[in-house]
Amino acid sequence: MKKSQNRLKWLMTGLVAxxxxxxxxxxxxxxxxxxxxxxxxVTLTMMHPWTSPNVDNDVYKKRIxxxxxxxxxxxxxxxxxxxxxxxxxxxxxxxxxxLADIDVLWPGADLAPLVDGKLLAPINDMxxxxxxxxxxxxxxxxxxxxxxxxxxxKQTFVDIIYYNKEMLAKVGYDQFPDTYEKFIDAVKKLKxxxxxxxxxxxxxxWPLQSSYLSIIGDRFTGSDFLxxxxxxxxxxxxxxxxxxxxxxxxxxxxxxxxxxxxxxDTVQAQDYFIQGKAAMHISSSTVDGRIRIQNDEGxxxxxxxxxxxxxxxxxxxxxxxVVQYGIGIKSGLDEKKQQAAEEFLKFxxxxxxxxxxxxxxxxxxxxxxIPADASKYLKEMMELTSKGTAPVFDSVIPTQVVDVMQxxxxxxxVGHGTPEQVAKDVQEAFDNMK
Numbered sequence: 559m560k561k562s563q564n565r566l567k568w569l570m571t572g573l574v575a576x577x578x579x580x581x582x583x584x585x586x587x588x589x590x591x592x593x594x595x596x597x598x599x600v601t602l603t604m605m606h607p608w609t610s611p612n613v614d615n616d617v618y619k620k621r622i623x624x625x626x627x628x629x630x631x632x633x634x635x636x637x638x639x640x641x642x643x644x645x646x647x648x649x650x651x652x653x654x655x656x657l658a659d660i661d662v663l664w665p666g667a668d669l670a671p672l673v674d675g676k677l678l679a680p681i682n683d684m685x686x687x688x689x690x691x692x693x694x695x696x697x698x699x700x701x702x703x704x705x706x707x708x709x710x711x712k713q714t715f716v717d718i719i720y721y722n723k724e725m726l727a728k729v730g731y732d733q734f735p736d737t738y739e740k741f742i743d744a745v746k747k748l749k750x751x752x753x754x755x756x757x758x759x760x761x762x763x764w765p766l767q768s769s770y771l772s773i774i775g776d777r778f779t780g781s782d783f784l785x786x787x788x789x790x791x792x793x794x795x796x797x798x799x800x801x802x803x804x805x806x807x808x809x810x811x812x813x814x815x816x817x818x819x820x821x822x823d824t825v826q827a828q829d830y831f832i833q834g835k836a837a838m839h840i841s842s843s844t845v846d847g848r849i850r851i852q853n854d855e856g857x858x859x860x861x862x863x864x865x866x867x868x869x870x871x872x873x874x875x876x877x878x879x880v881v882q883y884g885i886g887i888k889s890g891l892d893e894k895k896q897q898a899a900e901e902f903l904k905f906x907x908x909x910x911x912x913x914x915x916x917x918x919x920x921x922x923x924x925x926x927x928i929p930a931d932a933s934k935y936l937k938e939m940m941e942l943t944s945k946g947t948a949p950v951f952d953s954v955i956p957t958q959v960v961d962v963m964q965x966x967x968x969x970x971x972v973g974h975g976t977p978e979q980v981a982k983d984v985q986e987a988f989d990n991m992k
Contacts, residue, residue, distance in 0.1 A: 598631060599630075599631050599632065599633055600631065600632050600633070600894050600895060600898040601632075601633040601635055602632065602633070602634055602635065602659040602660055602895060602898055602899055602902065603635045603637065603658040603659045603660070604622070604634050604635065604636050604637065604658055604659065604660040604661070605636075605637040605639060605644075605647070605648070605651075605657075605658040605660075605661050605662065606618070606636065606637070606638060606639070606644075606661075606662040607638070607639055607640065607641040607644035607662060608638060608662075609638045609639070609640050609641070610640070610641065610824070610825050611825065611848070612844050612845060612847065612848070613844070613847030613848070613851070613852070613918040613919060613920060614711075614712055614844055614847075614915055614918065614920045616918075617911070617914050617915055617918055617920075618711070618883075618906075621905075621906055621911060621914075622634050622636065622906070625902060625905050625906065628905070629898075629901065629902075629905075632898045632901065632902065634660075634902065637658060640762075641762070641764075642761075642762030642763070642764065642823075644662070645664070645668065645957055648661065648663075648668075649671075649957070652671070652672055652675060652677055655675075655677065657672075657677055657678075657888045658888065659887065659888050659891060659895060659899055660885065660886070660887060660888070660899055660902060660903070661678075661885075661886050661887075661888065662883050662884070662885060663678075663700065663707070663708045663883075663884040663885070663886045664880075664882070664884070664952075664953060665698075665699025665700050665708075665710075665880065665881060665882075665884060665953055666699050666953045666954055667952075667953065667954055667955060667956045667957070668952075668953070668957065669699070669700060669702065669707065669708070669884070670702065672707075673702045673705075673707060676889060677888065677889055678707045678708070678886050678887065678888065678889055679707075679886075679887045679888065679889040679890075679891070679896070680705040680706065680707060681706050681707065681708075681709070681886075681887065681900075681903070682704075682705060682706050684900060684903065684904065685706055687904050687908070688709055688907070690925075691909060691912070691924045691925050691926055692709070692710070692923060692924055692925070693923070693925065695881075695923075696710055696713075696881050696923035696924070697709075697710070699880070699881050699884070699953070700881075700884040700886070707884075707886050708884030708885055708886035709884060709885055709886075709903065709907045710881040710882065710883060710884050710907075710923055711882070711883040711884075711885065711907060711911065711915070711922070712844070712881075712882055712883055712915055712920050712921065712922050712923070713843075713879060713880075713881055713882070713921045713922055713923045714842050714843060714844055714879060714880055714881075714882040714921070715842065715843040715877045715878065715879040715921065715939075715943045715947075716768050716769045716772055716773075716841075716842050716843075716878050716879070716880070716950050717769055717770070717772060717773035717840065717863065717864060717877055717878040717948075718840070718841060718842065718843050718846070718861055718862075718863070718877070718939070718942075718943075719734070719838055719839075719840050719861065719862045719863065719864065720831060720838065720839045720840075720841065720845075720846075720849050720850075720859050720860070720861055721734055721837060721838045721839075721859065721860050721861075721862060722831075722834065722836075722837050722838070722858060722859060723858055723859065723860050724858055725748065725753055725834075725837035726744060726748075726837060728751060728753075729744060729747035729748055729750075729751055729753075730744075730747065731744050734860065734862035734865075735865055736865050736866065737865050737866055737867075737868070738777075738805075738865050738866065738867040738868065739868070740865065741864075741865050742808070742812070744837075745809070745812055745814045746812065748837050749812065749813060749814070753836070753837050754815075754816050754835060754836040754837070755812075755814040755815075755836065755837055755838060756809070756814045756815050756816075756836060756837070756838045756839065756840065757815075757816055757827045757828075757830040757831040757835065757836035757838070757839040758815040758816060758819040758822070758827055758839075758840075759819065759822040759823045759824045759825070759826050759827025759828075759830075760819050760820050760822075760968060760971065761820060761821055761822055761823045761824075762823055762824060763964040763965070763967075763968055764952065764964060765824060765827075765840070765841070766806060766964070766967040766968065766971070767951055767952060767960060767963050767964045767967055768950060768951055768952050769840050769841055769842065769878075770805075770806060770840060770967075771802060771803070771806070771951055771963070771967065772878035772948065772949065772950045772951040772952075773863070773864045773876075773877070773878040773948060774802045774805045774806075774864060775799060775802040775951065776872040776876060776878060776948035776949070777802070777864060777866065777867045777870045777872040777874065778798045778799065778801050778802040778867060778870050778871065778872065779792075779796070779798045779799055779802065779871055779872065780871035780872045780873075781872060781873070781876065781948050781949060783796075783798075783799065784949050784951065784954040784955060785949075785954065787955070787988070788954065788955070793985050794981045794984045794985040794988065795978075795981045795982055795985050798870075798871065799981060800977050800978055800981045801867075801977075803966075803967070803970075803977035803980050803981055804977040806967050806970050806971070806977075807970045807976070807977050810970055810971045810972075810973070811973075815971065816830060816835070816836060819971060820968060820971060820972065824841065827839060827841075828841065828845055828848055828849065831849070832848065832849055832853060832855075840864075843920075843921055843939050843943065844920055846861070846919050846935055846936075846939055847918055847919045847920070850919075850933075850935045851918070851919040851933045851935050851936070856935065861938065861939065861942055862942075863875070863876075863877055863942065872948065873945075873946055873948075875945035875946055876945065876946040876947060876948040877942065877943040877945075877946075877947060877948065878947070878948040878949065878950050878951075879943060879947040879948070879950065880949075880950040880953045881923045885903055885906060885907055887899045887900070887903065909924070909926050912924040912926045913926055913927075913929050916928055916929055916932050916936065917929050917931050917932060917933075919932075919933045919935060919936045919939075920936075921936070921939060921940060921943065951963070955988075956988075956991060958987060958991060959984060959987045959988045959991060961987075962983055962984050962987040963980070963984045966979070966980030966983055966984065967980065
């Protein structure tokens, strides 16, 4: 009981004003739902982060449209929230016990407080729908104890290095550098040639933490480090992890990033790279749809993983990945809404969805046949990411600690602070966490 109260107290911290605004908005939603009920229709609210022009987002929204066509008695009232603000709003709604009827969820550290607060409905009775196509490893992140709370849609690898083959060849690298020393050498030579080495859009702050530090940390510390931190068997101030943070500091001092990195969002950074203004871009496997699959010049871009580091404890073949976008149902719905929500979940996440995502170039966690129209780039991505999975920082570490890390990494890019201070601040946030 005490654990549950602490989780809820964390969710409520600093969010009272926002709750008042959202509560008022939800009052309007309830009024709309009442009007629909009189017409024999059921309205379900759904909050999701599918606002950017990624190929999987388009697939998801089209499936919602198709569901409404096939189920005219069920209305899905969507609340699209940009990904950078999504988790904050989810915590805000959770603090007021005011989640949407259907929610997009993250596994692990983000799911746990929602389950502790009894805010999500277990879906064990529905699992016959997915047990044959989803392995236990895909479901585990959305399971607490013996209860399943969400079904995942895709497998995301957050650390893919997209690179311009022509630009790297220009500075002597016909193949992507396979060691950190060669990687830094390439960065220096690109700068000398007047080419921006890396396109970064860190306005939303998560890229340096998730796409960079997840895998850089793994290269130095090994894949068990974050779990050890959570178990208080290791600390963020341990020398190997400080070395990982120092990579961000070194790249910043080498001016490896575009000068407006902290004013540019992730989509703008993708465009910057696609337009040939930078030699590399580090982002998720999902954006391969924009960079190569849907791009007439896709062949000029290659993909690679962060190289091995001297003395590192991690496996250089691993990619940092997480099963993402779990779809869950709010607890406490009335019978009609519960039935409608279950009907939606069964329709939305099924073999057809996974095949549509594969056809769009998105890696999925399901055991389904690869469609004949699957992109050659997807097959290359699957091969690149098939040699082991490293943990993603913000899927393991609680959000309030992640926020401190993100602020510290962004500060390093403008010359403020040191890697040691960032590590110290993050460890203090972890030690003080409730």
